[in-house]
């Protein structure tokens with residue numbers, strides 16, 4: 089890991105080899121940039137973190153980037169299209185009902201369900217196949233520290249300290265540093281320390297789904313759905329309901345579609361922190377709990393004791409509060425004589441993060457990469473212009489997507505039955521009214537499917553639509569009250 093020269097359009101260091109980091113590396117290589125290094129703390133692109141084995145739905149917004157990279161066809165081959173989204177609900181008595189999810193807008197670009205691991209691998213294989221001379225991905229390598237090293241005449245160089253496999257410590261001196269290192273971004277935290285203002289401080293908003301706990305359970309491929317051994321279909325979504333009705337006992341096993349029918353089937357378990365499932369300490373306790381509450385499933389055939397044990401011991405995760413930071417870049421003067429600056433930029437979960445209610449985490453991240461590409465293009469790769477331009481183009485959308493995540497579909501996880509019912513009533517009323525009166529826009533959840541609308545435009549429409557909806561609701565309720573009083 090040698091110090092590299094600061095020639096134009098080279099010597100780029102990307103922290104984080106998740107979807108955003110690998111996509112950014114590919115975008116830069118395609119623009120002609122060289123000497124791009126990606127640091128990823130996981131051991132490989134195939135590295136499988138069981139509690140991160142959730143599915144992405146890559147929609148038209150995310151596909152702006154896969155189109156640019158020429159990867160949309162591979163995405164379609166590896167994913168399950170949402171145009172064929174069927175969900176089967178299975179009750180504790182074994183009754184099943186399959187329905188086609190009609191809220192998907194058939195006029196929009198087809199979106200694809202794809203496991204995170206498969207999508208990351210798709211990007212990594214593209215690097216290995218076509219861009220090996222331009223991009224180096226270093227696994228098992230963690231960025232531990234970022235320093236500004238002062239040189240002559242008030243100039244500064246970037247020094248990035250990295251640790252490989254617990255042992256060796258090395259240093260990089262990039263002239264372009266890119267933070268794609270997720271919600272706990274080391275790059276963002278460093279910028280916060282340097283800046284001294286609140287530009288890089290995440291601003292957090294409340295949401296009914298933040299604070300929920302989640303773990304992922306892996307069922308064996310094509311597991312039997314009942315005691316007659318009917319196999320599950322990998323491309324079908326399932327919602328399997330438990331017999332326990334108590335709030336701290338009721339559970340839905342949620343399974344999203346995957347293409348590969350030989351792959352194990354991840355089940356998202358999402359619930360309040362006081363749910364009884366989180367208190368189970370051993371695999372045997374997990375098996376007994378599920379056997380008791382899911383009499384419709386042959387639990388011991390579909391779940392191994394090892395996996396049940398792993399589940400019991402896993403820490404799991406907690407849905408974050410919707411959050412964003414307003415600062416997306418920073419420039420450091422590198423040489424006094426020339427107008428040479430080192431640039432630092434943030435993308436993906438490092439700048440916006442929220443619970444998965446609206447399925448926009450990865451799509452927003454891939455759109456960040458598209459916007460950075462646009463800014464580099466307009467500024468002809470000059471970082472001093474491109475990075476402020478990226479921040480200007482993207483900052484308002486970043487705020488808007490976080491506000492949408494806060495409000496667009498927060499009650500999907502059996503949090504509070506009454507609040508959820510009220511929310512769904514207003515959701516369907518609003519949908520109905522929007523069909524009768526075009527002045528009221530449909531709920532934002534539908535608008536999000538339209539990749540031609542920016543998050544900002546969707547948020548504006550959502551606010552205007554909500555205002556009109558409120559006025560109409562008040563007028564309607566007042567009318568009903570007056571009529572009732574007159575008739576009384």
Ligand SMILES: Cc1cc2nc3c(=O)[nH]c(=O)nc-3n(C[C@H](O)[C@H](O)[C@H](O)COP(=O)(O)OP(=O)(O)OC[C@H]3O[C@@H](n4cnc5c(N)ncnc54)[C@H](O)[C@@H]3O)c2cc1C
Nearest residue numbers: 104106107108128129230231269270436437444447449450
């Ligand atoms: C339970 C759950 C369900 C979700 N479901 C969906 C969904 O259905 N749809 C959707 O669109 N989004 C979903 N998301 C959000 C989605 O995962 C993120 O928005 C998306 O992964 C962002 O990608 P990223 O590359 O910016 O960050 P990440 O995916 O977090 O990747 C960051 C990478 O950086 C690496 N890294 C971090 N720090 C360092 C360091 N110091 N040195 C080296 N490497 C480092 C990490 O190992 C990781 O690989 C979900 C999130 C959660 C938690």
